[in-house]
Amino acid sequence: MFNNIFGIHEQALLLRGQRVGVLAANLANADTPNYKSRDFDFDAALAGTDGAPLPLNLTQPAHLTLTEPGALGVDLKYRNPYQASLDGNTVEAPVEQAAFAENSVRYQASLAFINQTIASLQLAITGQ
Secondary structure (H helix, E strand, O other), X not given: OXXXXXXXXXXXXXXXXXXXHHHHHHHHOOOOOOOOOEXXXXXXXXXXXXXXXXXXXXXXXXXXXXXXXXXXXXXXXXXXXXXXXXXXXXXXXHHHHHHHHHHHHHHHHHHHHHHHHHHHHHHHHHOO
């Protein structure tokens, strides 16, 4: 009964947390010459979870491995800029900020759902 109590929100929360790091790295490198903006397709990543954490995707043997049990591996892709920069940087701050804000709102929605589920369970257990 309790195997999948949080539904898809558990995996969504983990993926949204990882996406925050990717978007923050893009914003932090907005002025770095030749930096290429990265992101991943959230819907495709979530569809690939099937309720289990995604494996870490290593492309070279020199990459560091994450030992955290919740570490998710997704395929990062390069974002195509609307207007290219002369220094080769593809980060567009307004686009990144909008993606960051949207990701934050959706993270909060999944977290609210999980909190509501926990509150409902506590109410059912205590009867108050």
